[in-house]
Amino acid sequence: MSAVIFSLRSAPEGDRLMLPLVRRTRDPHLGVWALPGGWLDPDEDLDSAASRTLAETTALMPSYLEQLYTFGAVDRSPTRVVSIVYWALLRSDLVDAQRSSAGAPENVEWFDADDLPPLAFDHNHIADYALDRLRNKVGYSRIAAGLLPDEFTLTELREVYEAVLGRRLDPSNFRRLLEGTDELVPTERFRTGKHRPARLYRRNRDT
Amino acid sequence: MSAVIFSLRSAPEGDRLMLPLVRRTRDPHLGVWALPGGWLDPDEDLDSAASRTLAETTALMPSYLEQLYTFGAVDRSPTRVVSIVYWALLRSDLVDAQRSSAGAPENVEWFDADDLPPLAFDHNHIADYALDRLRNKVGYSRIAAGLLPDEFTLTELREVYEAVLGRRLDPSNFRRLLEGTDELVPTERFRTGKHRPARLYRRNRDT
Structure with missing residues (x-):
């Protein structure tokens, strides 16, 4: 079992899409970075094994x-190993809360999803596969659900999407695109602050 | 490895979405219908094993x-078995050609996807999962590519989709829906016959 967990982490130039890697403590590939994971127990379902091995590492x-x-x-792999890979999106505030409450393992670090080091086994291939899936096959609603709080402005969603895609998006085109879908639902609440009040949206749970 | 292969088979009331099952010749579940499949060889990739076990059965x-x-x-399963499941759509004319050239194994029969017998292991669950995926997450273009020849009329596509969904669709709504996507490309050719000539379409390979 392996897991690819994407989150947004603050960086000087803005939020970056990142994923956690674990430095291997045994052969093969001792000392090399790898996706978090572990072995399936004989008495454990696949979903449980994915959660357990991710939490343990x-x-x-x-x-x-x-x-x-x-x-x-x-x-x-040197021996025949079939790896069942899971993935998830994780809000950065939850990452911080979980790491501070559980204690962050020492051999774990977050890496820029677009600038990974050479990984053990075929894990670069697996990470690329997950990144391609995220960028090309996941809708706005799920991105929002995975990486943003329950309510968000269109600007916040655009910035998350820019971090996921790794490029800037035109704000008016982005707004028009979203208005043509039913993935988002406008609320009657607004984000206020130093800028013009911005309407808060939530994802449409029916889609 | 198991495989769920959908095809359209002629039935008195119109084409029906069907899949092939294999009657088991050994325990567990001796004599019970099951999805085609077999074991992964140590020196074989997953895709190859899926093709090989499907062809053998x-x-x-x-x-x-x-x-x-x-x-x-x-x-x-009575012992711990993890099953990697593949699926495909197969044009009925290719099914017929393959079966007549290779000889149809005696313990294989096609069943209505919505009216399967009790299957071995969790194969009813797997077949339901595949059917749900086909009905809810596969676009018109891939349905067309998997079940129709290269060029087809909108009526032919609608009839295929009706067989997949197991219900009738309104012809004008269906046409409007398709005109709003870029999954299909009109050709300059027409199907002629006893009816009004109907334009032939092909799927858009760019999408």
Whole structure:
């Protein structure tokens, strides 16, 4: 079992899409960075094993882990190992809360999803697969649900999406695109502050 | 490895969405219908194993098998077995050609996807999962690619979709819906016959 967990982490140039890696403490690939994971126990379902191995290695507990894909190329490991990979999005405030309450394991670090070091086994391939899925096949509503609080402005959603895609988006086009979907629902509440009040949206749970 | 292969088979009331099952010749579940499949060889990739076990059990060779999901509930089999499931759509003319050239195994039969017998292991659950995916998450373009020849009329596509969904669709609404997507491309060719000539479409390979 392995897991690819994406979160947004603050960086000087704005939020960056990042994922946690674990430095291996045994052979093969001793000392090399790898996706968090571990072995399936004989008396444990796949979902449980994914949650358990992620918690054991990183102290992270996403509310929702989803099966991504099963990787089983013959040469992906010195012995024949089929890896069932799960993935999740995790809000950065929850990452911080979980790490401070559980204690962050020492051999875990967060890496920029677009600038990963060479990883053990086929884990670079797996991380790329997860990133491609996130960028190309996940709708605005799920991105919002995974990385933002329950209510958010369109600007906040755009900034999250920019971090996910790794490029700037035109604000008016983004707004028009969203108004053409039913993935978001406007609320009657507004974000106030030093800028013009901005309407808060929530995701449409019916879609 | 197991495989769920959907095709349209002629029935008196119109085309029906069907899938092939194999009657088991060994324990557990001797004599019970099951999804086609078999064991992963130590020196074989997952995709190859899915194709090989499907061909060995049913003589069917879809042009494209896609990994669906990996099922691993602890109690799904008397011993612990994790099953990596693939699925595909297969045009009925190709089914017929493959079966006549390879010889149809005697213990294989096609069943109505909505009226399956009790299956071995968790195979009813797996078949339901595949059917739900097909009905809810697969676009018109892929349905067309999997179940229709390269060019087709909107009426032919609607009839295929009706068979997939198991219900009638309103022809004008269906046409409007498709005109709002870029999944289909009109050609300059028409289907002629006893009815008014109907424009032929093909799927948009860019989407």
